[in-house]
Amino acid sequence: MKRILLLLIINVSLICSLQAQKISADKVVMYRDLDSLKLNLHIFQPSKKASSNGAVVLIHGGGWNSGSPKALFPQAKHLADRGLIVFLPEYRVRKRNNTTIFEAVEDVQIAMAYVRNHASEYDFDPNKIVVGGGSAGGHLSLSLAFIEPLTKGLKQADYKPNLLVLFNPVMDMSKEGYAHRLVDKEMKALGRTWESFSPRQNINKDFPSMLAMLGDTDKVIPVKVAEDFQAKCQAVGVECQLKVYEGAEHSFFNAGYAKKKGFEKGTINRWHYETIEEMDRFLVSKKYLEGSYKAVIPEGAIYPIPQK
Numbered sequence: 001m002k003r004i005l006l007l008l009i010i011n012v013s014l015i016c017s018l019q020a021q022k023i024s025a026d027k028v029v030m031y032r033d034l035d036s037l038k039l040n041l042h043i044f045q046p047s048k049k050a051s052s053n054g055a056v057v058l059i060h061g062g063g064w065n066s067g068s069p070k071a072l073f074p075q076a077k078h079l080a081d082r083g084l085i086v087f088l089p090e091y092r093v094r095k096r097n098n099t100t101i102f103e104a105v106e107d108v109q110i111a112m113a114y115v116r117n118h119a120s121e122y123d124f125d126p127n128k129i130v131v132g133g134g135s136a137g138g139h140l141s142l143s144l145a146f147i148e149p150l151t152k153g154l155k156q157a158d159y160k161p162n163l164l165v166l167f168n169p170v171m172d173m174s175k176e177g178y179a180h181r182l183v184d185k186e187m188k189a190l191g192r193t194w195e196s197f198s199p200r201q202n203i204n205k206d207f208p209s210m211l212a213m214l215g216d217t218d219k220v221i222p223v224k225v226a227e228d229f230q231a232k233c234q235a236v237g238v239e240c241q242l243k244v245y246e247g248a249e250h251s252f253f254n255a256g257y258a259k260k261k262g263f264e265k266g267t268i269n270r271w272h273y274e275t276i277e278e279m280d281r282f283l284v285s286k287k288y289l290e291g292s293y294k295a296v297i298p299e300g301a302i303y304p305i306p307q308k
Contacts, residue, residue, distance in 0.1 A: 023073040026080075031089065031114040032107065037097065039107060041114070042069045042088040043122075044076045050083030054128035054288045057087045057115055057161075059108055061135030061251075063179065064101045065094045072134065074255050078276050082289050085124055087115050091140070100186040101197060106150040108140045112159035130288060131161035132279070134253060135220070138169020138212075142199040145207045163286055164210035165279050167253040168221050171212075171229045173198035178220050200225070203232045209239035211282040213275050215248025243278055245271060247305040258304035268301035 025042035032039040056079050058072040069088035076086040089111035092099040112131065119126035133141040144159050173183045173194050184194040195201045210233075214226050226242055233240035251257055253275040258267035273295040280293040 023070075023077050025069075025073070025076075025088070031111050037092070039090045039092070039111070041090075041111060042073075042076075044073075044080035044086040044088075045122075046080045046083045046085060048083055049085075049123075050289055052084075052128055052288045052290075053123075053125045054130060055085045055087065055115065055119070055122070055124040056130045056132065057089065057112055057141075059089060059091075059131070059133035059137035059140045061133065061137040061167075062093060064104045064136045066096065067093060067136070071254065072132075072137075074272070075132070075276060075279070078280070079283075082280065082283075082293065084130075084283075084288065085122055087111070100190075101183055102150065102186065102190055102192075104136075104140060105143050105147055105197065109144065109147075109150060109154060109159045112144055112161070113154055116158060128162055128288065130163045130165060130283065132165035132167070133169065134167035135251065136170055138166040139171070139199065141166060142169060142171065143197065146199065146202040146204065147197065161208050163208050163283075163288070164212075165282060166210060166212040167275060168214050168218055168250055169212060170199075171221060172200040172225050174200070176222070176225055200229050200232065203229070203236060203238065205236040205238065207233060207236075207238045209241075209286065211241045211243065211279065213243045213245065213253060213278060215245050215250065215252045217247060218250045218252075220250040241282065245274075247303055258302070261304050261306050263302075263304050267304060268298050270297060270301040270303050273297045273301065 026045045027043040028040050030038050031041050058076055060067045060069050060071045069090060072088055076088055079086050089108060091107035092103045116126045131141045131144055141164055144161050149156060170178045173180055187194050214221055216223055223244060230240040230242045248271055252271045255269060255272045258269045259265055277295040283289040
């Protein structure tokens with residue numbers, strides 16, 4: 001009996017893994033042509049639109065070094081199924097394009113401006129755009145709220161988000177935060193300071209409301225940094241909901257997190273489903289989505305906390 005149950009759990013895990021691999025965008029369009037490189041938006045379109053007529057831009061992470069929009073395809077599919085059109089941009093990264101954090105921010109500004117400027121084509125409200133991202137993608141999401149235009153002809157109003165949903169976002173580039181030395185070096189080479197690209201040092205009253213989800217054992221984004229970020233937001237009247245998950249480390253929200261932590265291939269990460277549910281709850285509270293959503297968590301899902 002135990003053997004049958006074990007085989008059933010393994011089969012369910014494999015099915016879920018295969019389903020995640022099969023997720024694909026409905027459409028791919030180019031938003032920036034750099035001659036030798038074309039940058040695309042991967043688009044998920046809803047079959048039935050939410051009454052808010054909103055849109056979402058999801059930005060993948062990878063430390064500004066690597067990564068792919070595919071990392072957030074499960075979240076994109078969920079949001080499209082719930083009635084929102086979702087755009088996931090490609091952007092230049094260090095390992096693939098020999099670039100810096102500057103170019104990554106530049107690209108996402110242009111991507112967001114493209115999305116807003118094509119609102120009539122895709123039939124959504126340009127003043128109801130949620131921007132979300134994980135890790136470095138969370139930083140890039142936040143950057144749209146405060147970094148000045150890096151491209152001639154662009155205005156902040158073109159790319160400013162109306163709402164933020166952040167998965168363990170890089171909030172700080174000080175020595176307390178993430179990648180201080182590297183960002184400091186890259187910024188100095190451009191005649192800039194690391195502070196100019198660091199969210200925690202630039203919080204102001206014009207930041208949009210946000211939800212940030214974080215693991216309490218995250219070594220990249222310490223909880224004390226996130227709590228200080230939240231306090232600074234609240235001090236200027238900006239809503240920052242902080243949801244902390246016990247036992248979770250960096251990247252805990254990703255479907256493939258369990259494998260990354262050394263668990264057997266096909267192990268189902270319970271946090272992946274719970275963070276999608278929390279994101280949905282937040283969007284309902286902000287009237288971007290209607291009704292309530294309860295994640296259907298597959299049998300056998302676990303919190304993949306490595307044993308010490």
